[in-house]
Amino acid sequence: IFAALMIAVPNLELSAQTISNSSYSTIGHIDSDGTIRNSSYSTIGHIDSDGTIRNSSYSTIGHIDSDGTIRNSSYSAIGHVDKDGTVRNSSYSTIGHIDSDGTVRNSSYSSIGHAKGIKREWAAVWFFFFNQL
Numbered sequence: 001i002f003a004a005l006m007i008a009v010p011n012l013e014l015s016a017q018t019i020s021n022s023s024y025s026t027i028g029h030i031d032s033d034g035t036i037r038n039s040s041y042s043t044i045g046h047i048d049s050d051g052t053i054r055n056s057s058y059s060t061i062g063h064i065d066s067d068g069t070i071r072n073s074s075y076s077a078i079g080h081v082d083k084d085g086t087v088r089n090s091s092y093s094t095i096g097h098i099d100s101d102g103t104v105r106n107s108s109y110s111s112i113g114h115a116k117g118i119k120r121e122w123a124a125v126w127f128f129f130f131n132q133l
Contacts, residue, residue: 017117019126022110028126030118036126045130047122053133061133064121070129078132081124098123 016037019028029037034047045061046054053062063071068081079095080088087096097105102116104127115123125133 017115019118019123020114022112022114024114027113030115030122030126034122036122047125051121053125055133062125062129064125068121070121070125072133079124079129081121085120087124087128096124096128098127 016029016031016035018026019030021027026039028039028044029041030047031037034049035043036045036047038044042056044056046058047064048054051064051066052060053064055061061073062078063075065071068083069077070079070081072078076090078090080092081098082088085098085100086094087098089095094107096107096112097109098115098120099105102114102118102123103111104113104115104123106112113127115126
């Protein structure tokens, strides 16, 4: 099917961005439309254009506000991503960093993964907050 689509629409590009661990092994993908997939490419969630975070059943499990605040399904703040990529927990303590090149770091600045081409807030949800949603 994909090959046929490529013939019909030759300029179609793959839009999924790979999420990898610190050794560059693929651990997931986030499509440009916000679809979150595991390493087997099975859908495990979605981030809507308005910031709503959904699980694989499409139930709302959280939200990303326009200021970088990440909220759970009860709309309680569980974290924040600053403009410079600093990731903070609900107590506003630094728990990580996402560099402009997509390198994801823990609070000690050690690399824990890579999310090149993925919005910082989306990468933060994957690496720091998905288990809290």
